[in-house]
Amino acid sequence: MRSPQSELPQVVADIVERLRQRRPRVHCITNAVAQTFTANVLLAVGAVPSMTISPREVGAFVGRADALLINLGMFDDERQKASLAAIAAAKKARKPWVLDPVYIDRSAPRAALARRLVAKKPNALRLNEQELNALGGKASDLAAFTRDAARMHTVIGLTGERDFVSDGTRLATVANGDPLMAKVTAMGCAGSAVVAAFLAVESDAWLATTAALVAFGVAGEIAAERARGPGSFAVEMIDALHGLNRVTLIGKARVT
Numbered sequence: 001m002r003s004p005q006s007e008l009p010q011v012v013a014d015i016v017e018r019l020r021q022r023r024p025r026v027h028c029i030t031n032a033v034a035q036t037f038t039a040n041v042l043l044a045v046g047a048v049p050s051m052t053i054s055p056r057e058v059g060a061f062v063g064r065a066d067a068l069l070i071n072l073g074m075f076d077d078e079r080q081k082a083s084l085a086a087i088a089a090a091k092k093a094r095k096p097w098v099l100d101p102v103y104i105d106r107s108a109p110r111a112a113l114a115r116r117l118v119a120k121k122p123n124a125l126r127l128n129e130q131e132l133n134a135l136g137g138k139a140s141d142l143a144a145f146t147r148d149a150a151r152m153h154t155v156i157g158l159t160g161e162r163d164f165v166s167d168g169t170r171l172a173t174v175a176n177g178d179p180l181m182a183k184v185t186a187m188g189c190a191g192s193a194v195v196a197a198f199l200a201v202e203s204d205a206w207l208a209t210t211a212a213l214v215a216f217g218v219a220g221e222i223a224a225e226r227a228r229g230p231g232s233f234a235v236e237m238i239d240a241l242h243g244l245n246r247v248t249l250i251g252k253a254r255v256t
Helices: 005-022 035-045 058-064 077-093 108-118 129-134 142-152 179-183 187-199 205-226 230-243 246-252
Strands: 025-029 048-050 067-071 097-100 124-128 155-159 163-166 171-174
Touching: 005 187, 005 205, 005 246, 025 035, 025 058, 025 077, 025 187, 035 048, 035 187, 035 230, 058 077, 067 077, 067 187, 077 097, 077 108, 097 108, 097 187, 108 129, 124 129, 124 187, 124 205, 129 155, 142 155, 142 163, 142 171, 155 187, 155 205, 163 205, 171 205, 179 205, 179 230, 187 205, 187 230, 205 230, 205 246
Parallel strands: 025 048, 025 067, 067 097, 097 124, 124 155
Antiparallel strands: 155 163, 163 171
């Protein structure tokens, strides 16, 4: 589905409503620090989390899920093996999957694994500027960033002070969010899980990724208005995601 940029706020609201009606299950292979917050964020937005990394059952879980998140926040052997098995299961079942290559700019082995996984063509890649640069991309140049998405054959959601989303042809700029989002552990990991949830109900990966980042950013702004600091912000973020509605999303979305 292709929509004019001016219609993106309405599209975001449509996808959120669809997600809540369908309640997709997102299987997350993520780091231990992020698991609880990620699960609560998924439940708040309307999805259902599962998180096993057992080699005896991860394939079955992914095959019956609606989307998969692979997060490289922990580089232990068990999660590496589970990630490869989960991706194989997702591809066999034709389920969308998201790669979040956390901290690959700080570890050569982690970056090598990320490149291996990118070659398996995730439906979306959510990362920051340093991580994209570690993959050989060029985050500082939007034209080059769009070419990176085309070269990698995926949708890239580049997050930062502003978020950018490209599929190699289309480019969206998302100006929603709040600085407190960078003060809570696992916030980015949870955001990637939300991208996976949106992919579960929207086949256009560019639209799904853009919509997820808008919704997550709007929730961050609402949470920041209520919070007293990072601790209360984490709780308010979950409440804000749970309370998102069509009027709020359309009114607060800043996406072009």
